[in-house]
Amino acid sequence: RAQGTVIKKATDLFAEFADRFSDFDSYSARSKALEREGDAVVRKLTYELAEAFNTPLDREDIHPLMLDLDRIVNLINRAVQDTYLYGITEKPAIMDAFVSLMRGVAGELEQLLMVFERRKYVAELAHVVEKIRGIEHQADVLYKESVHALFTSDRERLGTLFRDNSDSVITLKILATNRFMTNLEKIVDAFQVAANRIEGIAIKWN
16 A cells, blocks of 8 residues: 555656646656655565565565566656656657556556455456556557657658757657657556556465
């Protein structure tokens, strides 16, 4: 639940950042603080796992799951940091669509974690996992279409997208935007990885 809370805060922050797409230094610092908050939860869980004699889940399940959940926060932070690293000052058109998918999958993960606490593989759990897989599929399609459009657009059209439209700068902007979009797709992938892990653990209970 603690990790789920950090994930929700990170997702909400990224959505706010995407809406404004400004104040990069401020959002970078806030995102980094959330990543550290997530790391602190992982350290606490790791310590408790090492100290506990009895655990509510098998040890070999707890540790990979908490790393899967932590990776979501790490990837969201990386997406925010990439805007500074790659000098992305103009919001990629794909960003709003991905934020919508991220909000949707984060809500489903929150629901999944609540159902998971019942410690039974129930139909509701399977249904939520399937919804997360559906959102991840949408993200795959969006990513592939966006990358194709980015690399096949003619130079004249690309020149209208960037303020500095020399060939070398356009090429660099394309590569930076592609890196950014790839990371957005990885975020949604990470939600599915965590969901698959949860489903695998739940199946063992039946």
